[in-house]
Amino acid sequence: MDTADVQWREDGALVSRRHDDVYFQAGDGLAESRHVFLAGIGAPEVWRGKDDFCIGETGFGCGLNFLAAWRDWAEMAGPGARLHYVAVEGAPLDLDDMARALAGFPELAPEAAALRAAWPGAIAGFHRLWLAAGRVSLTLLLGPVEQMLAELAAPVDAWLLDGFAPKRNPEMWSAQVMAQVARLSRPGTRVAAFSAAGDVRRGLAGVGFEMQKRPGPGARRECLAGAMAGAMAGAMAGPGDAAPSALPPWFAPPAPVDGPVAVIGAGIAGSAVVAALGRRGREVTIVDAQPDLSDAASGNPLAGITPRLTRRPSPYGRFHARAYLHAVRRYDALDSAGRDVWRGRRGAFLGARDGAEERRLAEIKAAVDWPKSEMVFVDATEASQRTGVDIPWGGLWFGGGGSLAPEAVCAALADGAARLTAEVTGLEATADGWRLLDADRATVIEAACVVIAGGPASRRLLTDLAPPLYAKRGQISLLAPGENSRALAVGLSFGGYLSPPVAETPDGRRHVLGASYARLDDPDAVAWRTLSTDDQVDCLAGLAEYAPGLAADFAAAPLVGRAALRATTPDHLPLAGPVPDAAAFRRDYADLRHGRPWSNYGPAPYARGLYVLAGLGSRGFQAGPLAAEALADQITGTPSVLEASLLAAIHPGRFVVRALKRARGRRSQAG
Numbered sequence: 001m002d003t004a005d006v007q008w009r010e011d012g013a014l015v016s017r018r019h020d021d022v023y024f025q026a027g028d029g030l031a032e033s034r035h036v037f038l039a040g041i042g043a044p045e046v047w048r049g050k051d052d053f054c055i056g057e058t059g060f061g062c063g064l065n066f067l068a069a070w071r072d073w074a075e076m077a078g079p080g081a082r083l084h085y086v087a088v089e090g091a092p093l094d095l096d097d098m099a100r101a102l103a104g105f106p107e108l109a110p111e112a113a114a115l116r117a118a119w120p121g122a123i124a125g126f127h128r129l130w131l132a133a134g135r136v137s138l139t140l141l142l143g144p145v146e147q148m149l150a151e152l153a154a155p156v157d158a159w160l161l162d163g164f165a166p167k168r169n170p171e172m173w174s175a176q177v178m179a180q181v182a183r184l185s186r187p188g189t190r191v192a193a194f195s196a197a198g199d200v201r202r203g204l205a206g207v208g209f210e211m212q213k214r215p216g217p218g219a220r221r222e223c224l225a226g227a228m229a230g231a232m233a234g235a236m237a238g239p240g241d242a243a244p245s246a247l248p249p250w251f252a253p254p255a256p257v258d259g260p261v262a263v264i265g266a267g268i269a270g271s272a273v274v275a276a277l278g279r280r281g282r283e284v285t286i287v288d289a290q291p292d293l294s295d296a297a298s299g300n301p302l303a304g305i306t307p308r309l310t311r312r313p314s315p316y317g318r319f320h321a322r323a324y325l326h327a328v329r330r331y332d333a334l335d336s337a338g339r340d341v342w343r344g345r346r347g348a349f350l351g352a353r354d355g356a357e358e359r360r361l362a363e364i365k366a367a368v369d370w371p372k373s374e375m376v377f378v379d380a381t382e383a384s385q386r387t388g389v390d391i392p393w394g395g396l397w398f399g400g401g402g403s404l405a406p407e408a409v410c411a412a413l414a415d416g417a418a419r420l421t422a423e424v425t426g427l428e429a430t431a432d433g434w435r436l437l438d439a440d441r442a443t444v445i446e447a448a449c450v451v452i453a454g455g456p457a458s459r460r461l462l463t464d465l466a467p468p469l470y471a472k473r474g475q476i477s478l479l480a481p482g483e484n485s486r487a488l489a490v491g492l493s494f495g496g497y498l499s500p501p502v503a504e505t506p507d508g509r510r511h512v513l514g515a516s517y518a519r520l521d522d523p524d525a526v527a528w529r530t531l532s533t534d535d536q537v538d539c540l541a542g543l544a545e546y547a548p549g550l551a552a553d554f555a556a557a558p559l560v561g562r563a564a565l566r567a568t569t570p571d572h573l574p575l576a577g578p579v580p581d582a583a584a585f586r587r588d589y590a591d592l593r594h595g596r597p598w599s600n601y602g603p604a605p606y607a608r609g610l611y612v613l614a615g616l617g618s619r620g621f622q623a624g625p626l627a628a629e630a631l632a633d634q635i636t637g638t639p640s641v642l643e644a645s646l647l648a649a650i651h652p653g654r655f656v657v658r659a660l661k662r663a664r665g666r667r668s669q670a671g
Contacts, residue, residue, distance in 0.1 A: 001091070001092065001122040001123065001124050001142060001143070002091065002122065003091065003092055003093060003094045003097075003122050004016060004018075004091040004092065004093050004094070004097070005017040005018055005091070006023075006093070006097055008100070009022075009026070011026045011027075012026040012027070012104065013025065013026035014062070014097065014100075014101050016091075016164065018091070019164040019165075019168040019169045020168055021164040021165050021168045021169070023061045023062055023064075023101065024061075024062075024064060025218065025220075028217065028218055029064055029104070029105070030064065030068060030105050030107075030108070031217060031218075032194075032217045032218065032220075033064050033065050033068045034068055034072070035216075035217040035223075036162075036192060036193075036194045036216070036217060036220075036223045037065050037068075037069075037160040037162065037192045037194075038068060038069060038072055038192075039192075040160075040190075040191075040192025040193075040214065040223065040224070040225040041055075041158040041159075041160070041190035041191070041192045041225070042158075042190055043069070043072060043073075043158075044072055044073070044075075044076050046157070046158060046190060047073055047076075047077070047081075047083075047157075048076065049078070050081065050157075051078070051080055051081050051082065051281075052081070052082050052084060052636075052637075052638060053073070053081070053082075053083055053084065053157050053158075054084040054085075054086065054154060054155060054156050054157045054158075054638070054639055055069055055083070055084070055085050055086070055156070055157065055158050055159075055160060056086045056087070056154065056156040056158070056159045056160070056181070056184065057085070057086070057087040057088070057159070057160040057161075057162060058087075058088050058145055058149075058159075058160070058161050058162065058163045058172055058177065058181075059087075059088070059089065059161075059162040059163035059164065059172060060087035060088065060089035060092070060140065061089070061093070061162070062093055062097070062098050062101035062102055063098065063102065063112070063115050064101070064102065064105070064108075065160050065162060066085055066087060066115070066138065067102070067105070067108045067111045067112055067115065068108070069083070069085065069160075070083065070085070070111050070131070070132070070136055071107075071108060071111060073136075074132065074135075074136075077135070080281050081135070082134075082135050082136070082137070082280065082281070082638075083135065083136045083137070084137050084139070084154075084638050084639050085136070085137065085138045085139070086139045086141065086152065086154050086156065086639045087138070087139070087140055087141065088141045088143075088145045088148045088149060089140065089141070089142055090142075090143060090144055090145060092121075092122045092140075092142055094122075095116060095119060098115075098116060098119070099112075099116060111131075114131050114132070115129075115131070115138075118130075118131060118138075118329070120140065120142075120325065120329070121370075121371050121373070121374065122142070122371065123142065123325065123370055123371070123374070124142050124143045125141075125142060125143065125318070125322055125643070126139060126140070126141055126142075126148075126151075126322070126640075126641060126642060126643055127139070127140040127142065127325075127326075128140075128326065128629060128641040129329075130279060130333075134279040137279075137638070137639070139154075139639050139640075139641060144171070145163070145171060145172050145177055146171065146174065146176050146177050146180065149177060149180035149181070149184070150180055150246065150644075151246060151643035151644045151645060152180075152184060152246060152639070152640065152643075152644070153246045153247060153253070153639070153640040153644055153647065154184055154638075154639035154640060155184070155186060155637060155638075155639075156181075156184045156185055156186075156189055156639075157186075157189055157190070158189060158190040158191070158192075159181055159185070159189065159190070159191040159192070160192055160193075161173075161181075161191065161192070161193035161194070161195070161200075162193075162194055165195060165197075166195055166197050166199060166200055167197075173195070173197075173199070173200055173203065175203060175206075178203040178204060178206070178207045179207055181204075181207065182207035182208050182209070182228070183246075185208075185209075185228045186228065187228055187229070188227055188228060189227065189228040190225070190226070190227050190228075191204060191209055191211075191224075191225070191226050191227065191228070192223070192224065192225045193223060193224040193225075194216075194220070194223050195223070195224070196213050196216070196221075196222035196223055196224050200224065201213075201224055204224070204226060205226075208228055208229050209226040209227065209228055209229065210226050210227055210228075210229050211224055211225070211226035212224070212225060212226060246644035247644045247647060247648060248598050248601075248648075249598055249601040249602060249603055249604055250585070250589050250592075250601065250604050250653065250657055251604070251644075251647065251648045251651045251653070251654075251657075252603060252604060253577070253578060253634040253647075254578050254603070254604070254606045254608070254634075255637070256634075256635060256636050256637030257433075257448055257449040257608070257609045257635055258448060259283075259432070259433065259447070259448025259449060260282070260283040260284070260285065260447050260448055260449070261277055261282050261283070261284045261285070261447055261448070261449040261450070261451060261635070262284075262285050262287055262434070262436055262445050262447035262449070262450050262451070263277075263284055263285070263286050263287065263417075263450075263451045263453055264287050264288070264424050264436070264450065264451065264452050264453060264454050264458075264461070265286075265287075265288060265452070265453035265454035265455060265457075265458070266286050266288035266290070266293065266296075266298075266410065266414065266419070267293060267296040267297065267298035267299075267410065267453070267455060267620070268298045268406065268409065268410060268413075268616070268620040268621050268624040269453035269455070269613045269614065269616055269620060269624050269627075269628065270286055270288070270414070270451070270453035270454075270613075271286075271298075271409070271410040271411075271413035271414040271624075272413055272613075272624040272625045272627070272628035272629075273451050273453055273613055273628040273631060273632065274286060274413060274414045274417045275413040275414065275625075275628070276625075276628045276629045276631065276632035277632050277635065277636075278416065278417065279632075280632060280636045280638065282632075282635075282636070284417045284418070285417065285418040285419065285420060285445060285447070286414060286417050286418070286419045286420070287419075287420045287422055287424055287436060287444060287445060288419070288420075288421065288422075288454075289421070289422065289423035289424075290421070291421050292407075293406070293407055293410065295529075295564065295565075296455065296564060296565075297455070297474060297564040297565065297566050297618075297620065298406045298407070298410055298620065298621075299406065299407060299562075299564065300406055300476060300512070300562060300564065301405075301406075301478070301503040301504065301505065301510075301512060301562075302343060302403045302404065302405065302406070302499050302502065302503045302512045303403070303404040303405075303406045303409075303620075303621040304348065304401075304402075304403055304404075304491040304493065304497050304499060304512075305324070305327065305328065305331075305348060305400075305401045305402055305403070305404060305491075305621060305622060306324075306348040306349075306350055306398060306401050306491065306493045306497075307320060307321055307323075307324035307325075307375075307398060307401070307622065308320040308324075308619065308622075309321055309364050309368050309396075310364070311360065311363050311364050311367050312367070315573065315645065315646060315649035316571065316572060316573060316649075318643075318645075318646060319573060319623070319626075319642075319646050319649060319650065320619065320622065320623065321368065322626060322642070322646070323619075323622050323623045323625070323626040323627070324398075324401075324622050325374070325400075326625055326626040326629070326641075327621065327622050327623075327624070327625045327626065328400040328401070330625045331404060331409065332400075334409070334412045334413075337412075339408065339411075339412040340405075340408060341404055341405055341408045341409045341412060342402050342403070342404060342405075343402070343403045343404065343405050343502040343503075343504075344402065344403050344489070344490070344499075344500045344502035345402070345489050345490055345500070346399065346400065346401070346402045346490075347386065347397065347398065347399055347401060347402060347489075347490040348397075348398045348401025348402055348490055348491045348493065349378075349383055349386065349387050349391070349395055349396070349397055349398075349490060349491070349492055349493065350395050350396040350398070350493045350494075351383065351391060351392075351393060351394075351395040351492060351493065351494045351546065352393040352394060352395050353393065353494060353495065353545065353546055354393065355393070357393070358393045358394050358395065361377065361394070361395050361396050362377050362394070364396065365377040365396060373399055373400075374398065374399060374400060375396055375397065375398055375399075376396070376397050376399075377394065377395070377396055377397075378394055378395065378396075378397050379394040380392060380393055380394050382394075382397075383395055383397070386489075386490070387488060387489055387490055387492065388487040388488055388489040388490075389484060389485070389487055389488050389492075389547065389549070389550060390484075390547065390549055391547070392546070392547065401490075401491065402490065402491065403490075403491050403499050403500065403502055403512075404621055406621065409621065413625075420444060420445060422436075422438055422444045423438060423439065424436045424437065424438065424444055424454075424461065425437060425438060425439045425460070426441065426461070427450060427461055427610070429607070429608075430446065432446075432448060433446060433447050433448035433449060433450070433609050434446065434447055434448075434449075434450045434609060434610065436450065448609055449609040449610075449611065449635060450609065450610050450611070451611045451612065451613060451631065451635075452579070452610070452611070452612040452613070452614065453612070453613045453614060454614070455565060455566065455567045455614060456469065456470075456471035456472075456520075456565045456566070456567040458567065458575075458612060458614040459567075459614075462579065462612060462652075464581070464582045464583065464607075465579055465580060465582045465652060465653070465656070466582070467569070467575055467615075467652060467655055468569060468570050468655055469567050469568075469569060469575065469614055469615055470519055470567065470568050470569070470570075471519070471520040471521075471565050471566070471567060472517055472518065472519055472520065472565065472566045472567070472568050472617070472618075473516065473517075473518050473519075473520045473528045473563060473564075473565060473566075474514065474515040474516055474517055474563065474564055474565070474566055474618065475514065475515060475516040475531060475532060475535040475536070475539075475561055475562070475563045476512050476513065476514035476515045476561050476562055476563075477512070477513040477514065477536045477539060477540075477557065477559075477560065477561040478503060478505055478510040478511070478512060478513075478560045478561050478562070479510055479511040479512075479513055479553075479554050479557050479560075480508070480510055480511075480557070481501040481509070481510070481511060481553070482552075482553025482554065483553060484549045484550055484552065484553050485498075485501065485511060485550050485553045485554070486501055488500045488501070488511070488550070492546075492547070494542070494543075494546040494547070495542055495546070496513065496514065496515070496539055496542040496543060496546075497512070497513070497514055497515065498511055498512070498513050498543060498550065499511055499512040499513075510560075513536075513539050513540070513543065513554070514539060515539070515618065516532070516535040516538065516539065517566075517618065518535075520565065528563060528565065529563055530563070531559050531561055531562075531563060532563075533559055536557070536559055536561065540554055540555075540557070566616070566617055566618055566620070567614050567615050567616065567617070568615055568617040569615040569617075570655075571649075572617060573615070573649055573650050574613065574614065574615045574616050574617075574623055574627045574650050575612050575613070575614050575615045575650065575652045576612070576613050576627040576628075576630055576631050576650040576651075576652070577611065577612070577630075577631060577634060577647070577650065577651045577652050577653075578604075578606045578607075578610065578611050578634065578652065579606065579607045579610040579611060579612050579652055580604060580605065580606055580607070580652065580653040580656065581605040581606060581607050582653075582656060584605035585604065585605055585653055585656055586656060586660065588601065588602065588604075588605055589601065589657065589660055590660065592657065592660040592661050593660060593661060593662075604653070611631055611634070611635060612652050613627055613628060613631055626641065626642070627650060629641045630642045630646075630647060630650070
């Protein structure tokens with residue numbers, strides 16, 4: 001995204017050139033924010049005694065309203081309370097302009113510094129920032145306001161409408177935006193707007209808010225405040241209606257679940273879920289058949305973090321791009337907290353194997369257009385300088401990528417959670433939740449909510465849904481550094497993957513080369529654990545085709561490595577969300593082939609309190625944190641970190657829905 005085009009007036013006011021309007025009045029911006037917005041929604045009484053409170057804002061600007069709300073909320077919030085703040089911004093400020101704008105409010109300096117440190121940059125889409133030791137979540141929606149709100153799933157308790165004057169920025173105050181505000185509201189949701197224009201008041205009244213004028217601050221004569229009356233709150237509508245629902249009924253999440261949570265699986269999927277729920281104050285117990293990660297892919301000595309991007313927008317490309325950015329921020333936060341999860345120098349290189357692929361990578365850079373700090377296209381000469389070894393073709397350099405220590409990551413994410421070592425072979429619904437059973441049908445633990453995150457073994461517990469979840473065997477090789485390879489400074493991705501020599505093994509540091517990726521029809525067989533010479537030869541051949549000089553160092557390498565299983569899906573996207581009652585799902589949505597309006601259908605039938613996170617494939621350490629965050633949002637009923645279109649793309653019931661919709665095509669052909 002382009003950053004905002006602004007100028008500074010002599011009196012210190014920050015002005016948008018595009019809208020010819022100030023972000024706030026010079027000298028009294030904080031007082032204006034508290035009078036118009038916080039007092040307008042009835043703060044602090046409006047959030048008194050509430051464990052979770054959600055504020056939505058149109059027009060984030062420099063973040064002054066957010067910082068003021070954070071400070072005032074923190075002064076009276078209980079020890080377990082959390083503030084969720086969702087803000088739309090179509091033209092984010094440059095960090096230098098943000099810092100200059102906020103420097104005039106020294107009383108907010110600690111919060112402002114934390115905001116700047118976590119700022120994601122001008123990258124379109126949804127971004128989740130956790131602040132105040134996890135007690136404040138800021139979900140930034142960077143993009144056109146109507147488009148962003150239409151993708152949002154969030155139960156908003158109060159709205160701050162602050163998008164420049166309606167005449168100067170009409171798209172922020174359109175009827176479509178007001179309809180989305182109403183859709184995301186519930187009875188009693190408060191709203192405050194700095195503009196008292198008649199069109200604004202009538203627009204809000206028209207979607208169900210009861211509005212009244214209030215005296216404005218300083219020279220501003222009037223502002224608006226009101227509350228949702230209830231008739232149109234959370235209205236569900238279909239395509240073509242004024243306020244389309246963020247999700248169709250068959251993908252809409254169930255009601256949130258209170259109480260303790262059991263997570264089956266201690267790898268990256270399960271550990272990420274534990275961390276995400278822990279930030280929301282949930283009591284979580286991990287249940288895993290193994291006392292460590294010895295049999296899991298999460299037990300590999302290193303995990304490379306390099307994004308998978310696409311030239312054209314697609315759910316796959318969008319999800320993995322977002323997942324990479326989210327994961328890097330998450331691991332940086334762990335590292336800053338002293339958990340030492342990164343290994344070696346930061347940075348990762350995705351290299352082309354020929355001229356055609358080099359051009360394709362250059363096209364990806366042009367299409368994705370992240371800031372240079374995140375991604376830059378470099379030619380072969382610069383790639384060689386950055387990596388420390390001879391590189392034959394250009395490619396993409398990712399400054400935030402690198403090599404992770406998987407066991408350290410999982411330990412850090414799951415820190416503080418209770419843990420049980422047991423093999424769960426069955427689930428039994430109870431009046432209050434679920435009973436987890438072992439092979440003897442004995443109870444392992446009972447919980448109000450269960451998250452199945454056991455990799456390929458997850459399918460055994462999803463027998464009713466029976467999603468297409470496949471086991472893939474992956475073998476890595478551990479290679480002693482040679483004359484050429486020891487200079488490799490960062491991870492290389494070239495179809496295969498070669499790490500720098502930072503994997504710590506009993507006989508010293510080694511490279512990780514990988515990985516094979518073969519479907520395994522019988523994951524219960526033990527033969528897959530045996531290392532394969534053929535797999536190592538194939539991986540070395542791929543390296544030799546890309547960088548012969550590096551491969552020459554390993555020509556006589558002994559067979560040393562590790563094999564593990566990964567879980568994949570046909571569309572290479574995870575299963576993340578509530579588990580449908582498959583039989584009822586097929587019954588209630590059997591006529592999806594007819595293409596009827598969404599309003600014809602009721603809420604999706606789910607197995608109450610049962611969720612899954614699986615199918616992360618070879619990118620578990622990239623996809624896991626974001627998918628887990630989205631899952632935790634749904635379990636707790638908090639604002640979604642993911643756009644609705646991406647929630648649908650990873651929904652566990654998507655394959656059932658696709659089959660029902662395909663029936664329409666088959667019947668049409670038969671007719």
